[in-house]
Structures are given as structure tokens and as C-alpha cells.
Amino acid sequence: MLTKTSLAGKESQYSHQNVLIVGGGPAGLATALMLAKRGWTNITVLEKRPTADYYEPDKSFNYLIDGRSQKFTDLFGLTQQLATLSVPSTEFYLTVIKPNGSRKTSKVPVVDPKRKTAYWIPRRAFVNLLYQEIEKNWSNHITVLFNTQCLEINKIDIDSEDAEKLEVFAQTNNNSKTKFEPDFLVGCDGINSIVRETLKKWDRSTSNRFEMKKFPSPSSGLRYKVLSLPPNFSLDHADKEHAVSTMAYGIRGAFRKRQRSLSLGLLPLKNPDEPRSANIITYPDHQIWELKSGEEVYDFIGQAFPQLPINKILLLPEAERFAKSEGGYFPNPQYSSGLYFLFKQQPDKGIVLLGDAIHCFPPDIGQGVNSALEDVYILNEALEKSDDKLSDALPLYESWRLPDTKALIRLAQIAYPWQYNQAPVRKWLWSINFAFRLLLNRLLPHVFSPPAFFMIQNHQLSYQEIMVMAQRTTQRLYLLVLAVIFGFLLLPYFVYFKDIF
Structure with missing residues (x-):
């Protein structure tokens, strides 16, 4: 197993290479940090969001960073900072509030106290933790370009040589375009990965290596939206009880018919000044998706949750935003059997995929970010084993990671798919x-x-x-x-x- 000491000060013979990482989420920033610590120096990350801590109400997910992710945070000495910014799983309390206002608080039991403590943290806080590590210690190696989106990836033949080169075109939000010619391209750009889609077009095999193979799941196709509530919002009409940031809440709705039944799920936060994200998960034909105005949302939420002072905690601008939001769908569990691409006769050039670009599934088992950071950790081990030679490291990474990826997708189908009261x-x-x-x-x-x-x-x-x-x-x-x-x-x-x- 690799340690911080084994990577410290490492000089790679490929450190002069240009690395381009598409996607500046957890997997992208973690890959940049890993390569920088290995001695790679010319690393650029493209991220379409404006900042690392950008707040998106519909994507204000909470991560549960477990032992798989902590393999990476331990490697960089970030686990203690993670703990400071998070609510530990050992202190996870849940309050259920029924329509009549009755409440019951219980501590969620720890399944195995010998396992590493996991940590609840908002997505943007975790991404910002990785970005601050880059700014503090690796800014000479890594450049993160925000407001920048990958548009096109081309493979160009070099006439004078029996070789190829990469051309990647990106665009900023002011419509200016930039061309990159990376030696190593990393796709951490999610389920709709442009990197993987490009490789699918280039693939000449009959096995469709880069086609996402999809599988059914009871939770696939469910829709979700997020209602943003004020920090420490009132839990009753008398304004005597207020939400505690470190507490999780399950707020039950008054409606019983499937197309109107609703619950609000709130996960814990360490920061008491952070807005609370109330997750709403329903069938696609639920009435919530027919609401077109803030007034309609305001009225429906008020009727659904009579135990809450909706007139005080749901402001009309937030109701308007919620009405306009399209939310999202839980995807089918799916994976790509192709994890890398190598250029002919060029052992120092290649493309690799990580995170949601190679495996994606509903959030039932809480392994989205954890499996992505484990991808980064496994790629790190493959590079170490191959002395950073991509022609050896990338096939090794695929041989190690693909069987686990297939098992992960099967687990996403069976482990905990009925938690949303579907049937x-x-x-x-x-x-x-x-x-x-x-x-x-x-x-x-x-x-x-x-x-x-x-x-x-x-x-x-x-x-x-x-x-x-x-x-x-x-x-x-x-x-x-x-x-x-x-x-x-x-x-x-x-x-x-x-x-x-």
C-alpha cells in the first residue's frame, strides 16, 4: 500500500508531460493532487462551475465520506481537516416529525464500531477542501480553470511521424476558446462524459468498450428536487423549536395518495449558517412536477406539511426557483468496460476515465464519491507499479478496477433500492x-x-x-x-x- 512518505518528493520521468483533466469535482481535483504528488507538474483542470464552493440548490448533496475515500484523504493528510468540517457518523441523530407535529429523535446505530468513522459533509465543502489543498501546496503544479467547459476532443495524425496527438478545445463563459494539446487526458466529467463519448466514436472494436452498459433498479427513474430552507428554521408554529444543523430530519407529509405523498429528508451539516437542503424524491408522475409557479409550490407545500410554519420558512423567491427547477432523475446502474485509451507507438500518451464517467448509479448505497476517490487511489497504485509509464499503468488500472466496478453496479441494484417508499x-x-x-x-x-x-x-x-x-x-x-x-x-x-x- 502506498503512503504519503512513498510519494513525497517523487520525481517522475514523465513530469514534463501536459495533463488535462476534464471535470473539477471530487474525482478531478483528487486526480490532479495525486499526479502532482507523484511529480507531474503541468496539470490543468477544466471545471464548468464558477468556483469550487459554488452553491447549487439542486446539487447541494451531502456526501458520507467513508473509509474508501479516506484512503485518499489519509494519503494527503486531509482526514483531520475533513473531520473538522463534518458531522461524524458516530454522532448521527435523526428526528422524525409527523404531520401532527409529534417528534421522535433517535441515534442511528453504528453497524460496526471497529470500522473507520465516516463523515457527513456538503458536496461544495468537500470540493473546496480539495481545492484549498491545491491552492496552498500545489499551485505550481496545478491550474484550475473555472467557468470553462470542454467542447471537442480530436485525434490528429502527425504527418512526419507514425504518431498521433490530441487537440482539446474548451470554452469559457465569455465565449473565448482555448486549445490544449495534452499528453495525458483524464475524463472525470460525469455520466454524460464528453471524454468517454469521444472514445466511443474512436473505438473500432466490436465489443463497444466505451458504451455504458445499463441495468434495472427499483430506484431508477425516480425524480428528485431540493428545497432550500433557512439555517435553523422553525419546526413549529409557536416558534419554540428550531432545526439543529448537526441533526438529520425526516419530515413526513400529510398526503397519503402516491401522486401527492411527500416527505422532506435533511442530512446533517457542521456549519450552522449553511442553508438546509430538503431532499424531495418522488415518482415522475407526482403532482410536485406539475407545479409551475411559486404560489402553487407555496400552497402545495403548506398543505403537505401542516406541522411546519411554511409561511415563515419558505420564502416566495425560493418557491419560484423550486417551481422552475427541473430537478433530476436517478439513473440506471451502469458502467463502461473501457477505462483507458492508448496512442499507437507512444507509451507516454493516453486517456483514462474515472468516477461517474465509468460507473454511475442511484444514491441508494452512498458510494458515488467513495467509489470515485477509490478509482483515484487505484490509479495511483497502478502508476506506482508501472513507474508512471502510461502504456503499462492504464491497462493495469483497468484490470484492477473493472471487476470491482461490475460488482459495484450489481450491488447498486440489490443492496438498498427500496428506501424511497416506491412500492x-x-x-x-x-x-x-x-x-x-x-x-x-x-x-x-x-x-x-x-x-x-x-x-x-x-x-x-x-x-x-x-x-x-x-x-x-x-x-x-x-x-x-x-x-x-x-x-x-x-x-x-x-x-x-x-x-x-
Whole structure:
């Protein structure tokens, strides 16, 4: 395993290369930091947002940074700063507020106290943490260009040589265009990655390596919006109780019909002055998507949550913004089997994909950012193993990461897909299965594994190992059920022969 010491002051023979990273989210900035620490110097990051801490109400997600991400933050000595900015999972309290105003607060139990503490942090705070590390210690190696979007990627033949070069065109928000000619191109630009789409066009194989392979999930297709509420907003009409930033809330709505039923989910924040993001997740045919004006939103939310003083905590401008917002959809679990591209006869030139550009799924298992930072960590190990030679490192990265990526996508389908109250009967059946596995694990821990959702939280297990353990438990459950059925079928014969003898 690599350590901070093993990378400190490392001089790479490829440090003169131009690196261009498309996407300045967690995966992009983490990759830039990793390469800089390895000795690469000419690194440019393109990010379409205006700043690292830019606030987008509909993308004001909270991350749960677990042990997989902390492999990276440990490498850079950032875990302590992360803890300072976050709410630890060991102090995770949830208050459920019913329509009649009754409340119940409980501490969410820690599944395994021996595992590393995970940390709740807003997306923009985590991205800004990485960016501040760049500004403080790596500004001579890394340049981050905000308000800049990748437009086009071309592969150009060099006439005088049997070689190729890359041309990447980017545009800023003032419509000025810039051309880059990187030796190493990194795609960290999400599910609609222009880097991956370009590689798909270049791919001459019959295997469609860069085509995202999609799979069904009970939560795929659900729509989400975020309602931004004031910090410390009032929880009752008497204005006696106010929201606590470090507390999570589940606020239940009064409507019961599926097309009107609504809940607000708020995750904890360390910063008490941060706006609270109330997540709303529904079917696509929910009435919330038919509201076209702030007044309509204001009226509907007021009726849905009679326990809250909506007239005090939801301002009309926010209601107008919410009405205009298109929100988003939970995607199908999907992955690309192609993770890299190499240029012919040029061992020092290549393209690699990380994060949502190679694996994307609904947020059921909380592994979006964690799997992305683990991608960066694995790429780091592949570069270390190959002495930074891309022609060796990138195939090694794919061979190590692709099997885990496939397992991750399967886990996204089965681990915890019914948590959004989509279908009560199917959720009930799934919950019985979940509880039965948990019970058997506690009774016979060496025979039956815990539910996959719990194992995912163990960063010492790879996604492949978790999937194998979950499948083994499923097989043993089938055998157990068959044994019980067989026993019941044979019971009359045992009774019969017992009476005879």
C-alpha cells in the first residue's frame, strides 16, 4: 500500500508531460493532487462551475465520506481537516416529525464500531477542501480553470511521424476558446462524459468498450428536487423549536395518495449558517412536477406539511426557483468496460476515465464519491507499479478496477433500492429478506454474511468480495429454505413410521 512518505518528493520521468483533466469535482481535483504528488507538474483542470464552493440548490448533496475515500484523504493528510468540517457518523441523530407535529429523535446505530468513522459533509465543502489543498501546496503544479467547459476532443495524425496527438478545445463563459494539446487526458466529467463519448466514436472494436452498459433498479427513474430552507428554521408554529444543523430530519407529509405523498429528508451539516437542503424524491408522475409557479409550490407545500410554519420558512423567491427547477432523475446502474485509451507507438500518451464517467448509479448505497476517490487511489497504485509509464499503468488500472466496478453496479441494484417508499408490498418483502439475513448473521456469523448494504461500509472489503459473500449467503438461504420445505414434506412419514414402530 502506498503512503504519503512513498510519494513525497517523487520525481517522475514523465513530469514534463501536459495533463488535462476534464471535470473539477471530487474525482478531478483528487486526480490532479495525486499526479502532482507523484511529480507531474503541468496539470490543468477544466471545471464548468464558477468556483469550487459554488452553491447549487439542486446539487447541494451531502456526501458520507467513508473509509474508501479516506484512503485518499489519509494519503494527503486531509482526514483531520475533513473531520473538522463534518458531522461524524458516530454522532448521527435523526428526528422524525409527523404531520401532527409529534417528534421522535433517535441515534442511528453504528453497524460496526471497529470500522473507520465516516463523515457527513456538503458536496461544495468537500470540493473546496480539495481545492484549498491545491491552492496552498500545489499551485505550481496545478491550474484550475473555472467557468470553462470542454467542447471537442480530436485525434490528429502527425504527418512526419507514425504518431498521433490530441487537440482539446474548451470554452469559457465569455465565449473565448482555448486549445490544449495534452499528453495525458483524464475524463472525470460525469455520466454524460464528453471524454468517454469521444472514445466511443474512436473505438473500432466490436465489443463497444466505451458504451455504458445499463441495468434495472427499483430506484431508477425516480425524480428528485431540493428545497432550500433557512439555517435553523422553525419546526413549529409557536416558534419554540428550531432545526439543529448537526441533526438529520425526516419530515413526513400529510398526503397519503402516491401522486401527492411527500416527505422532506435533511442530512446533517457542521456549519450552522449553511442553508438546509430538503431532499424531495418522488415518482415522475407526482403532482410536485406539475407545479409551475411559486404560489402553487407555496400552497402545495403548506398543505403537505401542516406541522411546519411554511409561511415563515419558505420564502416566495425560493418557491419560484423550486417551481422552475427541473430537478433530476436517478439513473440506471451502469458502467463502461473501457477505462483507458492508448496512442499507437507512444507509451507516454493516453486517456483514462474515472468516477461517474465509468460507473454511475442511484444514491441508494452512498458510494458515488467513495467509489470515485477509490478509482483515484487505484490509479495511483497502478502508476506506482508501472513507474508512471502510461502504456503499462492504464491497462493495469483497468484490470484492477473493472471487476470491482461490475460488482459495484450489481450491488447498486440489490443492496438498498427500496428506501424511497416506491412500492410498499415489495419494500416489505425486501425488508423481510434484509432482516432475515441480519438475524442469521448474528446467529451464525461464520456461515451467513451481513446484508450487502452493511458490508459496503467496510472499506477493507472490495466490492467483488462483498458481492461474492452476498451471493454465497443467498445460495445458503436457498438451501436452508429447501431443507425446511423438505423437512415439512417428510414430517408425515416420520410420524407414520414412529406410530408403527
